[in-house]
Amino acid sequence: MKEKISLIWKHFRQGSLQKMWLQTLWIYQYGKHYWKSMLLYTLLGLTGTVVSLISSLISKDLVDIITGHQTGKLVSTFIAMISFSIISILISQASSYASTFINLKVDTEIKNDIFSKMLVTDWEALTKYHTGDLVTRWSADASNISSGILNWIPNLIIYVFRFLSALAIVLYYDPTFALFALIGIPFSALLSRPLLKRMKQNNQRSAAMNAKLYGFNQESFSNIQTIKAFDLIHFYTNKLKTLQQDYISMRLDFQKMSMLTSILMSVIGFIVSYSCYGWGIYRVWSQAISYGTMTMFLSLSSTLTASVNSLVGLIPSAISLTISAGRLMDIVEMPQEDHSQDTLVTEFEAQHKSEGIGLELKELNYAYHTGTKVFLNANLNAYPHEIIALVGPSGEGKTTMLRLLLSLLKPQNGDLSVCSGANFSKKISLSPSTRKLFSYVPQGNTMFSGTIAENMRIVKPEATDAEIIEALKLACAWEFVAKLPDGIQSEIKERGGGLSEGQAQRLSIARALLRKSPILLLDEATSALDVATERNVLKNIMQDTYPRTCIVTTHRPTVLNICTRVYAIRKKKCECLTESEIQKLIAEF
Numbered sequence: 001m002k003e004k005i006s007l008i009w010k011h012f013r014q015g016s017l018q019k020m021w022l023q024t025l026w027i028y029q030y031g032k033h034y035w036k037s038m039l040l041y042t043l044l045g046l047t048g049t050v051v052s053l054i055s056s057l058i059s060k061d062l063v064d065i066i067t068g069h070q071t072g073k074l075v076s077t078f079i080a081m082i083s084f085s086i087i088s089i090l091i092s093q094a095s096s097y098a099s100t101f102i103n104l105k106v107d108t109e110i111k112n113d114i115f116s117k118m119l120v121t122d123w124e125a126l127t128k129y130h131t132g133d134l135v136t137r138w139s140a141d142a143s144n145i146s147s148g149i150l151n152w153i154p155n156l157i158i159y160v161f162r163f164l165s166a167l168a169i170v171l172y173y174d175p176t177f178a179l180f181a182l183i184g185i186p187f188s189a190l191l192s193r194p195l196l197k198r199m200k201q202n203n204q205r206s207a208a209m210n211a212k213l214y215g216f217n218q219e220s221f222s223n224i225q226t227i228k229a230f231d232l233i234h235f236y237t238n239k240l241k242t243l244q245q246d247y248i249s250m251r252l253d254f255q256k257m258s259m260l261t262s263i264l265m266s267v268i269g270f271i272v273s274y275s276c277y278g279w280g281i282y283r284v285w286s287q288a289i290s291y292g293t294m295t296m297f298l299s300l301s302s303t304l305t306a307s308v309n310s311l312v313g314l315i316p317s318a319i320s321l322t323i324s325a326g327r328l329m330d331i332v333e334m335p336q337e338d339h340s341q342d343t344l345v346t347e348f349e350a351q352h353k354s355e356g357i358g359l360e361l362k363e364l365n366y367a368y369h370t371g372t373k374v375f376l377n378a379n380l381n382a383y384p385h386e387i388i389a390l391v392g393p394s395g396e397g398k399t400t401m402l403r404l405l406l407s408l409l410k411p412q413n414g415d416l417s418v419c420s421g422a423n424f425s426k427k428i429s430l431s432p433s434t435r436k437l438f439s440y441v442p443q444g445n446t447m448f449s450g451t452i453a454e455n456m457r458i459v460k461p462e463a464t465d466a467e468i469i470e471a472l473k474l475a476c477a478w479e480f481v482a483k484l485p486d487g488i489q490s491e492i493k494e495r496g497g498g499l500s501e502g503q504a505q506r507l508s509i510a511r512a513l514l515r516k517s518p519i520l521l522l523d524e525a526t527s528a529l530d531v532a533t534e535r536n537v538l539k540n541i542m543q544d545t546y547p548r549t550c551i552v553t554t555h556r557p558t559v560l561n562i563c564t565r566v567y568a569i570r571k572k573k574c575e576c577l578t579e580s581e582i583q584k585l586i587a588e589f
């Protein structure tokens with residue numbers, strides 16, 4: 001039994017060490033681009049150590065000259081002492097500049113890299129994380145890595161060198177002193193063990209709590225209207241207080257532990273310093289060493305204690321670094337989208353844009369990773385100059401269908417493709433690469449803060465004012481934009497603030513039309529419009545000469561008779577309705 005437990009323990013240790021090693025390699029793939037700066041930082045650290053040791057030796061000579069123990073030039077020794085102190089200051093500043101440089105560069109590189117990887121990560125996998133958690137990982141964990149990257153190898157080299165060189169000088173002058181100077185090391189090592197363990201737990205809890213707090217704030221600020229409308233102000237302020245209280249008690253709990261450890265460490269430090277001091281006085285009294293040697297020993301003993309403490313301090317930093325690296329690796333190691341067909345799709349678009357591009361879906365099967373089955377052998381066809389309506393009860397799969405068309409979701413089975421050419425025989429399978437053929441107007445408000453023109457140009461930066469106005473007219477938005485004092489230069493607020501829902505929806509549609517993508521997807525994008533305006537928008541899209549394939553999801557049967565075909569999504573199927581079925585649906589509404 002005992003053997004088994006030790007075997008499991010060994011495996012665990014090996015596993016976590018191996019993990020730490022992989023995390024370290026991962027961190028250094030960012031650091032390696034700055035190896036020259038890191039080398040410079042290490043060399044500056046080593047030179048600084050040498051300079052400070054030489055200063056200690058000069059200070060010894062200075063004291064010996066003053067006390068008459070040694071003959072020598074007082075002024076030149078004093079000047080040498082001052083010069084070395086100035087050099088030491090300069091080196092320390094250069095070293096801190098190098099450290100800031102590396103920190104900023106690595107921080108930017110990690111954040112850029114993680115940001116772009118997050119954007120190409122499989123959407124369904126990414127939705128498992130709360131956005132607050134994602135933002136905390138992207139910002140706090142990346143900053144943690146960049147600010148601590150020098151603690152792994154460069155600072156380890158510097159502190160070990162500082163410790164060994166100070167020890168060598170002490171041993172050279174008086175080995176008995178080394179015994180006193182090193183007396184505290186076993187105690188420091190012993191005390192740091194529980195602290196390290198707590199530090200690791202604290203790091204993980206703190207990261208999780210930061211993510212929770214960030215997520216809470218983000219959701220509260222974006223839902224202020226709902227909070228007010230339901231009179232939830234007290235509930236939310238209390239919830240924030242509870243979260244903050246948890247955070248504070250966790251931090252204070254840890255602070256108490258680290259305070260206790262610090263007090264014990266300081267007591268050990270005092271004991272070491274006074275032992276050295278006492279031993280030094282005894283050695284001077286017994287004339288074994290000079291006053292100068294004693295002052296040098298005292299300064300070296302604090303260098304030794306400081307370098308041991310710094311070395312011990314590297315361990316929590318390394319642990320915190322690897323925890324952050326692990327949290328970021330969770331994100332970047334999620335499945336990535338396949339964009340290998342980008343060039344092929346660009347060529348396909350250039351070749352077929354003028355005649356239009358359609359969609360064909362055969363035998364589509366899809367279930368979410370949660371197990372919710374949405375489609376079973378579903379079929380759908382949509383071609384240029386057509387408006388296809390998707391109708392069906394709430395929760396049956398209309399939005400899921402649009403996500404599948406955009407390849408945000410991957411079907412388990414089925415033949416899904418865009419098509420063009422004679423008899424639509426030229427096909428390319430749907431993938432994240434085909435997404436560039438689509439414009440999508442999702443449910444909800446998708447306007448950004450800025451002018452109407454700026455919002456429009458997000459999708460087509462080179463669009464002229466005339467093009468913008470044309471798109472606004474098609475989406476029936478020009479009728480209210482024209483009346484605004486600044487027209488298309490009118491400012492709108494975050495998430496379309498200052499506009500009605502229906503106005504914001506028309507602007508979203510106009511933006512999608514301006515892009516002139518071959519395929520347009522409208523997900524209940526006309527739900528806030530009155531029936532007449534909704535019909536006008538769809539009629540305008542129909543009558544537009546641009547060969548667009550349009551798919552709309554709607555709960556309003558009133559627009560169905562202007563659509564080319566109507567598919568009902570129900571019972572995991574996507575069935576094309578006959579004319580009589582459409583009329584029945586309209587009559588039942």
Ligand SMILES: Nc1ncnc2c1ncn2[C@@H]1O[C@H](COP(=O)(O)OP(=O)(O)OP(=O)(O)O)[C@@H](O)[C@H]1O
Nearest residue numbers: 127368370372374393394395396397398399400401
């Ligand atoms: N991200 C998701 N993860 C797991 N299940 C989901 C997810 N999104 C939707 N579903 C489930 O898939 C089913 C279809 O949802 P979908 O949003 O496609 O319906 P819908 O027809 O668009 O509904 P509505 O008309 O209300 O907008 C529902 O049962 C829903 O609970």
